[in-house]
Amino acid sequence: MSVSDIKRLAVIGCGLIGSSVCRAARAKGAAQTIVVYDASPEVRERVRALGMADEVADDPVAAVTGADLVIFAAPPAAIGPAAEACARGFMPGAIISDVGSVKGAIGDAMAAAAPPGVFVVPGHPIAGTEQSGPEAGFAELFEGRWTILCPRPSEDAGYPVAVARLSAFWRALGAQVELMDAAHHDRVLAVTSHLPHLIAYNIVGTAADLEEVAEGEVMKYSAGGFRDFTRIAASDPVMWRDVFLLNKDAVLEVLGRFTEDLQALSRAIRWGEGDKLEALFTRTRAIRRGVIAAGQESAEPNFGRNRKPS
Amino acid sequence: MSVSDIKRLAVIGCGLIGSSVCRAARAKGAAQTIVVYDASPEVRERVRALGMADEVADDPVAAVTGADLVIFAAPPAAIGPAAEACARGFMPGAIISDVGSVKGAIGDAMAAAAPPGVFVVPGHPIAGTEQSGPEAGFAELFEGRWTILCPRPSEDAGYPVAVARLSAFWRALGAQVELMDAAHHDRVLAVTSHLPHLIAYNIVGTAADLEEVAEGEVMKYSAGGFRDFTRIAASDPVMWRDVFLLNKDAVLEVLGRFTEDLQALSRAIRWGEGDKLEALFTRTRAIRRGVIAAGQESAEPNFGRNRKPS
Numbered sequence: 001m002s003v004s005d006i007k008r009l010a011v012i013g014c015g016l017i018g019s020s021v022c023r024a025a026r027a028k029g030a031a032q033t034i035v036v037y038d039a040s041p042e043v044r045e046r047v048r049a050l051g052m053a054d055e056v057a058d059d060p061v062a063a064v065t066g067a068d069l070v071i072f073a074a075p076p077a078a079i080g081p082a083a084e085a086c087a088r089g090f091m092p093g094a095i096i097s098d099v100g101s102v103k104g105a106i107g108d109a110m111a112a113a114a115p116p117g118v119f120v121v122p123g124h125p126i127a128g129t130e131q132s133g134p135e136a137g138f139a140e141l142f143e144g145r146w147t148i149l150c151p152r153p154s155e156d157a158g159y160p161v162a163v164a165r166l167s168a169f170w171r172a173l174g175a176q177v178e179l180m181d182a183a184h185h186d187r188v189l190a191v192t193s194h195l196p197h198l199i200a201y202n203i204v205g206t207a208a209d210l211e212e213v214a215e216g217e218v219m220k221y222s223a224g225g226f227r228d229f230t231r232i233a234a235s236d237p238v239m240w241r242d243v244f245l246l247n248k249d250a251v252l253e254v255l256g257r258f259t260e261d262l263q264a265l266s267r268a269i270r271w272g273e274g275d276k277l278e279a280l281f282t283r284t285r286a287i288r289r290g291v292i293a294a295g296q297e298s299a300e301p302n303f304g305r306n307r308k309p310s
Numbered sequence: 311m312s313v314s315d316i317k318r319l320a321v322i323g324c325g326l327i328g329s330s331v332c333r334a335a336r337a338k339g340a341a342q343t344i345v346v347y348d349a350s351p352e353v354r355e356r357v358r359a360l361g362m363a364d365e366v367a368d369d370p371v372a373a374v375t376g377a378d379l380v381i382f383a384a385p386p387a388a389i390g391p392a393a394e395a396c397a398r399g400f401m402p403g404a405i406i407s408d409v410g411s412v413k414g415a416i417g418d419a420m421a422a423a424a425p426p427g428v429f430v431v432p433g434h435p436i437a438g439t440e441q442s443g444p445e446a447g448f449a450e451l452f453e454g455r456w457t458i459l460c461p462r463p464s465e466d467a468g469y470p471v472a473v474a475r476l477s478a479f480w481r482a483l484g485a486q487v488e489l490m491d492a493a494h495h496d497r498v499l500a501v502t503s504h505l506p507h508l509i510a511y512n513i514v515g516t517a518a519d520l521e522e523v524a525e526g527e528v529m530k531y532s533a534g535g536f537r538d539f540t541r542i543a544a545s546d547p548v549m550w551r552d553v554f555l556l557n558k559d560a561v562l563e564v565l566g567r568f569t570e571d572l573q574a575l576s577r578a579i580r581w582g583e584g585d586k587l588e589a590l591f592t593r594t595r596a597i598r599r600g601v602i603a604a605g606q607e608s609a610e611p612n613f614g615r616n617r618k619p620s
Binding site: 101127130145146148188189191192193195196197199200201202203204205206208209210212213215216217218219221222224225226227228229230235237241242245248251252254255257258259261262265266269270272274277281282283285287289290 | 497575579599600
């Protein structure tokens, strides 16, 4: 595990991810001091009660003052405004990062808010659960998961150093770090995360609207496959609303491809083309082996997510 | 646990489900003698080696001769032909059932093959894993899961008795039993199982065909949601090909509804209607609680499936 040299960590927005960053940073000693700010006074109270931070500030500027690493963990669309609200307090040389699932739009928003002399390095830990709120976080959330950092073009000699420090911080939290272009990140995640969530939200909504099948029956017999989707479709509504709006182009593009393929599949069923169906299903089964080979499968099924120890 | 009075159980087709029926029946003493037949000589050899049955017949008629319960566990489209191949051996008063995911078409096929004097009672245990083959089965697969029986119209006084005996057999295996009209079963499962599998197969195929995102990247970052779909899309290709062809009408109907809703969702994203997105996502999150309340969620995530003890 590489060593983090962060003295003062400010986490802005303290839900599932923000609180997990705090817990992991404290558990791994990845930051000397941890300060939290959340726009909700009620959430700040809960964070104080949970005692996961050294300080809980009631003012965003006070929270980031003196912090050498600021991580915005608010809902995607709230990160830009939050960065603006904090900007006056940013310390020269501070690393400004986030945990949003969309990197292009959020990176631009943070960069627009940041004064000269700070280093904006957008980031995204690919980890989570369907739970929300500071109580849902846990220190092991990032263990063995990927955190993607999307460095922005910079001629400042200090920038690569800031990227290296942020990488070391995430590795200290147990994550594997990958550097990627923001636009490519947004295309990759549109496929591996955004579309799957959109599909899950949609199928659960469709099932609930059927007249001929009662919602109770859908629940009762959900073990046949549907149940897997209800877990994904239980993810944070505000966060996902923002993700689809901020990554609109990439999401609509892969959604178009998905719909096209689904229509071909639908046609194959209507015309009884069993060979086409079997060929696709055989191929997707092989792809599953690739997921296991890529080490993205763990001993017990966990929906690709580290689970909170119960 | 209710007592089963089955003397000789014949399981025709011995993959994941068939072998689990054998193992569970033996573990729970739900049948005095268990005989297996599988159309594949190679599978018959493996079943002999696994020693999960008292007899492994090389001839379908010999397998069912003298059996008071015959359960067809072949791929859905193979059950009708298998029943025809066995019909000469059916004992008067025998219960003829199956485990197929589609009940209308399979029930009709079994009834067409069955001679007078036997009782055709189609059945469907809602349990499984993405694994296939006799080695993948395990005795606990049906524990706490639902098995739906779809009795057919009959004026024979012995028919209700046959249904009661089959119910007792499944309860002995650990399942909860529900009686349902076959057409309704096919509509319910089209929503809770068939559509989810179709969607999972489709999204995994779409992801594999994208030019701008490498398949390796899809695997590597699959923890964001995609991975959940790869497990479902690893289910048996032949079985699922048959399910979609045999339950075509119900599947195409719910697929039509799903596509309609997806287009509305796509439009909401394109036009930035965040309120519509948030409203749907909030609603689906509530539905998740219904699944948990319906007792379809277990302590650790298991994709709605009992897992083979490792």
